[in-house]
Amino acid sequence: MSSHPTTPGARAHTYDAIVVGSGISGGWAAKELCEAGLRTLVLERGRDVQHLRDYPTALANPWDLPHRGRLPRALAQANPIARKCYAFDEATEHFFAKDAEHPYVQEKPFDWIRGYQVGGKSLIWARQTQRWSHHDFEGPARDGFAEWPITYDELAPWYSHVERFVGISGNRDGVEGLPDGEFLPAWEMNDAERAMAGRIEGAFPGRRVVQGRCAHLTEARPEHLAQGRGKCQSRNLCYRGCPFGGYFSSNSSTLPWAARTGNLTVRPGSVVESILHDDATGRASGVRVIDAATKGVTEYFAKVIFVNAACLNTNLILLNSKSRRYPAGLGNDHGLLGRHVAFHNYRGSLNASLEGFADSYYSGRRPTQPMMPNFRNVTRQETDFQRGYMVFFSAARRGWTRGQGAPGIGAAYKEELTRPGPWGIYMMMQGETIPRYENHVRLSADQRDPWGIPQLVTSIGYTDNDERMIRDFLAQGRAMLEAAGARDIRATDDRRNPGLDIHEMGGARMGRDPRTSLLNRWNQFHTCPNVFVTDGAAMASTGVQNPSLTFMALTARAARHAVDELRKGTL
Amino acid sequence: MNRRTLLRHAAQLAAAAALGSLPHRGWSALPRPDGWSASEEALLDAIGDTILPATPGSPGAGSVAIGRFILVMTADCHPPAAAEAVRRLLAEVTTRAQAAGARAFPELPAAERERLLVALERQPPPARDGVAPWRHVKDLTLLGYFTAEAGATQALRYDPVPGAYRGSVPLRPGDRAWAT
Numbered sequence: 244m245s246s247h248p249t250t251p252g253a254r255a256h257t258y259d260a261i262v263v264g265s266g267i268s269g270g271w272a273a274k275e276l277c278e279a280g281l282r283t284l285v286l287e288r289g290r291d292v293q294h295l296r297d298y299p300t301a302l303a304n305p306w307d308l309p310h311r312g313r314l315p316r317a318l319a320q321a322n323p324i325a326r327k328c329y330a331f332d333e334a335t336e337h338f339f340a341k342d343a344e345h346p347y348v349q350e351k352p353f354d355w356i357r358g359y360q361v362g363g364k365s366l367i368w369a370r371q372t373q374r375w376s377h378h379d380f381e382g383p384a385r386d387g388f389a390e391w392p393i394t395y396d397e398l399a400p401w402y403s404h405v406e407r408f409v410g411i412s413g414n415r416d417g418v419e420g421l422p423d424g425e426f427l428p429a430w431e432m433n434d435a436e437r438a439m440a441g442r443i444e445g446a447f448p449g450r451r452v453v454q455g456r457c458a459h460l461t462e463a464r465p466e467h468l469a470q471g472r473g474k475c476q477s478r479n480l481c482y483r484g485c486p487f488g489g490y491f492s493s494n495s496s497t498l499p500w501a502a503r504t505g506n507l508t509v510r511p512g513s514v515v516e517s518i519l520h521d522d523a524t525g526r527a528s529g530v531r532v533i534d535a536a537t538k539g540v541t542e543y544f545a546k547v548i549f550v551n552a553a554c555l556n557t558n559l560i561l562l563n564s565k566s567r568r569y570p571a572g573l574g575n576d577h578g579l580l581g582r583h584v585a586f587h588n589y590r591g592s593l594n595a596s597l598e599g600f601a602d603s604y605y606s607g608r609r610p611t612q613p614m615m616p617n618f619r620n621v622t623r624q625e626t627d628f629q630r631g632y633m634v635f636f637s638a639a640r641r642g643w644t645r646g647q648g649a650p651g652i653g654a655a656y657k658e659e660l661t662r663p664g665p666w667g668i669y670m671m672m673q674g675e676t677i678p679r680y681e682n683h684v685r686l687s688a689d690q691r692d693p694w695g696i697p698q699l700v701t702s703i704g705y706t707d708n709d710e711r712m713i714r715d716f717l718a719q720g721r722a723m724l725e726a727a728g729a730r731d732i733r734a735t736d737d738r739r740n741p742g743l744d745i746h747e748m749g750g751a752r753m754g755r756d757p758r759t760s761l762l763n764r765w766n767q768f769h770t771c772p773n774v775f776v777t778d779g780a781a782m783a784s785t786g787v788q789n790p791s792l793t794f795m796a797l798t799a800r801a802a803r804h805a806v807d808e809l810r811k812g813t814l
Numbered sequence: 815m816n817r818r819t820l821l822r823h824a825a826q827l828a829a830a831a832a833l834g835s836l837p838h839r840g841w842s843a844l845p846r847p848d849g850w851s852a853s854e855e856a857l858l859d860a861i862g863d864t865i866l867p868a869t870p871g872s873p874g875a876g877s878v879a880i881g882r883f884i885l886v887m888t889a890d891c892h893p894p895a896a897a898e899a900v901r902r903l904l905a906e907v908t909t910r911a912q913a914a915g916a917r918a919f920p921e922l923p924a925a926e927r928e929r930l931l932v933a934l935e936r937q938p939p940p941a942r943d944g945v946a947p948w949r950h951v952k953d954l955t956l957l958g959y960f961t962a963e964a965g966a967t968q969a970l971r972y973d974p975v976p977g978a979y980r981g982s983v984p985l986r987p988g989d990r991a992w993a994t
């Protein structure tokens with residue numbers, strides 16, 4: 244098959260731009276490119292999921308679900324990896340890729356949680372969104388393991404750009420390590436959390452407790468109503484798809500917005516196998532697609548290509564994009580493609596109880612929780628581990644489940660369980676991990692997936708640095724909970740596998756130096772400038788923040804650059 | 815709040831028309847799993863109704879088809895050892911009921927049923943293959959009852975569309991816990 248769009252058939256397969264993947268980052272690429280007037284083809288391996296129409300469980304009451312949300316055993320056994328994700332249940336399983344259908348090779352254990360459908364994981368993310376600060380961009384160079392080619396100040400306007408459209412709730416807290424954004428009203432803390440926050444801040448000068456920020460419309464502004472989205476109704480059934488458009492997903496927001504320009508074509512069921520490189524021009528000419536159902540092969544062509552298949556699939560596609568010029572994968576002259584993969588360290592958590600506040604309750608269900616910006620190694624190295632972690636915690640009154648495993652029978656037992664129980668506390672870490680050369684993904688030499696594409700091999704593990712960070716968090720978490728007046732504190736290292744954080748990043752990292760990085764400051768390949776990678780694969784480090792807001796900002800910024808370069812004729 | 819009220823809330827949205835066409839699956843109680851009799855199901859209803867009896871304002875677990883729920887969950891969501899555990903519990907309950915002079919547990923007066931289960935909870939049949947019979951049935955009783963419509967909306971408070979979150983709400987005497 245030719246990779247030059249000269250025949251009539253090829254012309255029908257030619258667009259201005261191709262976006263691979265329709266999740267959080269691909270949706271943003273599509274929106275920005277379509278708005279700029281580019282005829283844009285979004286290739287999505289999964290099925291179509293239309294806002295509202297394809298949310299079959301969105302209105303189900305607990306009793307409408309045959310197993311009340313619990314996983315039937317057959318489904319659980321068939322999905323030993325996906326089921327580890329807390330959000331995978333009877334009401335949401337249709338939005339998760341099934342283990343058996345999408346095999347990969349775990350050279351080291353890696354729980355790869357995937358959403359293969361139009362909208363990708365934007366339907367099933369937890370929607371927590373924080374900006375990176377200048378510390379996060381500058382820290383890796385200080386610590387000598389990576390060098391970001393952009394600064395916080397360069398990204399800040401793009402954070403604003405995406406925040407306004409997405410709708411992010413939060414307080415303007417004035418915290419240097421978590422810059423304020425364009426916020427909708429914040430969610431409230433409850434009485435117990437407010438008291439805990441005051442006690443922790445009092446006992447640990449310099450540490451801050453602020454309310455979480457999330458992609459929920461606490462207020463629907465004109466730009467959200469124009470998307471057909473309304474105020475979040477505090478149902479907290481988000482992982483089923485929201486009929487109110489209360490939270491941000493590609494399906495409720497960026498994709499319909501892009502479609503309205505008339506420039507968007509979305510092709511579900513299109514598994515991108517590789518990017519086609521034209522050795523004569525030194526540019527990518529298009530992509531090769533395998534039909535998910537028929538397995539027929541097609542090619543599509545465009546002037547610019549955005550790769551947004553989510554971190555590891557983006558790595559897989561790039562590694563599989565072999566040409567005479569790039570025998571080891573696109574842009575991979577130095578063997579660094581697939582290397583320096585990192586993730587977030589979620590292993591440490593604490594449970595406790597809190598006395599008092601017996602007359603205090605809350606109403607509605609809140610999609611966020613209080614958080615603490617990183618307080619470790621912020622401006623200089625201070626501990627026996629590198630980098631730091633954020634802390635999240637919440638307080639809630641225990642419900643009827645406290646009766647499970649507790650003795651009791653009869654009317655008094657039942658009546659007690661119908662009242663709000665004592666307060667329980669949950670606290671967790673979100674730690675930065677260091678992208679190491681050894682932590683990598685590569686193509687399997689002999690194993691293929693059902694579409695004939697080499698399977699991905701994951702070779703990603705923890706280091707002693709991570710272990711020391713966990714110990715520090717568990718000690719600090721205990722001290723903070725004690726200061727907050729908590730009792731019965733139980734600390735846990737759940738020893739979960741990498742991947743279950745679902746914040747995998749790296750493999751095609753950005754950087755100034757083409758000898759040590761794949762992408763430049765605009766997320767373009769140093770050596771193949773019409774291919775942009777703007778999902779997690781581009782990240783040179785992980786920060787301590789939830790990553791997706793940064794993926795969105797990078798995507799919008801890169802799309803603007805692509806459009807500018809196209810207009811100048813330099814792409 | 816019912817589905818109609820929910821739709822009225824959503825009608826404030828431009829998207830309401832599409833929402834009205836959301837498929838509403840006709841979920842109903844599933845059939846009794848193979849290998850179980852109506853009297854075994856009734857015995858589970860009676861056990862469940864003794865653990866969580868009717869109280870002012872809300873019915874007991876026996877009236878939310880708790881027996882069917884326990885059997886369906888045991889068959890569909892638990893390892894085979896769980897079915898064995900349910901059988902052992904039913905046998906134990908029947909033996910104790912007969913020792914108390916009844917033909918079967920459901921025939922005992924409520925106070926005696928309660929006394930029997932209190933004693934059984936102190937000395938439950940041992941766990942086998944990782945499943946403790948009493949704990950298994952009791953946990954499913956709680957789950958099935960508090961997520962059933964009557965349990966969620968009458969024994970607890972259920973609000974499918976709260977509309978907002980309020981972090982500080984005074985708890986008055988008699989206020990029930992939220993179901994979700």
Ligand SMILES: Cc1cc2nc3c(=O)[nH]c(=O)nc-3n(C[C@H](O)[C@H](O)[C@H](O)COP(=O)(O)OP(=O)(O)OC[C@H]3O[C@@H](n4cnc5c(N)ncnc54)[C@H](O)[C@@H]3O)c2cc1C
Binds near residue numbers: 746778
């Ligand atoms: C339970 C859960 C909770 C989370 N919580 C948060 C959170 O609170 N905050 C946060 O920031 N992030 C969170 N995340 C992570 C977040 O979902 C991801 O960071 C985000 O979705 C990444 O966006 P993306 O566009 O890179 O990938 P995705 O949204 O995964 O989209 C990638 C798309 O590419 C498609 N694709 C893959 N391979 C191919 C191929 N070969 N050809 C064609 N299409 C392909 C996929 O089907 C998918 O639709 C969470 C994730 C989960 C699952």
